[in-house]
Amino acid sequence: METMNAATTVWTRDAVQIEKRDVWAAMRRGFRCRCPRCGEGKLFRAFLKTASNCSKCGLDFTPHRADDLPAYLVIVIVGHIVVPAVLWIETNYSPAVWLQLATYLPLTFVSSLALLQPVKGAVVGLQWALRMHGFDENAPSDIPPV
Numbered sequence: 035m036e037t038m039n040a041a042t043t044v045w046t047r048d049a050v051q052i053e054k055r056d057v058w059a060a061m062r063r064g065f066r067c068r069c070p071r072c073g074e075g076k077l078f079r080a081f082l083k084t085a086s087n088c089s090k091c092g093l094d095f096t097p098h099r100a101d102d103l104p105a106y107l108v109i110v111i112v113g114h115i116v117v118p119a120v121l122w123i124e125t126n127y128s129p130a131v132w133l134q135l136a137t138y139l140p141l142t143f144v145s146s147l148a149l150l151q152p153v154k155g156a157v158v159g160l161q162w163a164l165r166m167h168g169f170d171e172n173a174p175s176d177i178p179p180v
């Protein structure tokens with residue numbers, strides 16, 4: 035009687051060849067609205083709509099789940115710049131209210147719009163570098179995406 039003795043493979047995290055992903059480089063490339071992997075292909079097809087994949091390296095962008103995080107981060111960043119500036123100017127110069135409103139509201143609006151796309155790109159780059167959601171090609175396929 036012949037028995038088959040197949041070699042048992044134990045899959046551990048070290049056994050799988052894992053591509054190194056630099057978090058800061060990926061976030062920097064995303065902030066420049068470029069592909070987090072190659073840094074060349076465009077990340078966005080519209081203002082806040084990501085492309086389906088990279089035109090240079092083919093990285094699939096659809097697994098990202100940036101959701102509302104870029105908007106929250108923009109609020110924090112712009113708030114931490116505008117509010118201290120407003121307080122400092124009010125304390126030292128006390129300009130007229132109409133002048134403050136005519137200055138601070140457009141400044142806040144424009145800087146928020148200017149930061150929204152780069153911050154979303156950085157968030158997508160972070161998710162890719164950390165293999166979050168569908169960016170992990172070694173994840174078991176039976177786990178549904180969150």
Ligand SMILES: [Zn+2]
Pocket residue numbers: 069070071072073074075088089090091092093
């Ligand atoms: Zn790419």
